Amino acid sequence: MDPNERKKLLQLYKDVRLTDVRDGLDTVLLHSVGSMAPHIRPLYRTR
Known part of the structure; x- marks a missing residue:
């Protein structure tokens, strides 16, 4: 994925x-x- 595409996608899902x-x-x-x-x-499991 292109870094600009990644940045746009992360911005869409930030909230x-x-x-x-x-x-x-x-x-x-x-x-x-x-x-x-x-x-x-x-x-690892704590149970």
Whole structure:
């Protein structure tokens, strides 16, 4: 991605929460866009 494109994109999303973006993607049936691979796990858990 071009640095100018990145800057514009970050500016568009500066006041939006990640959860709002994910909910919007779910609404337009893009459930897997931006999701991490299921085999990626945390290195450490406190439980």
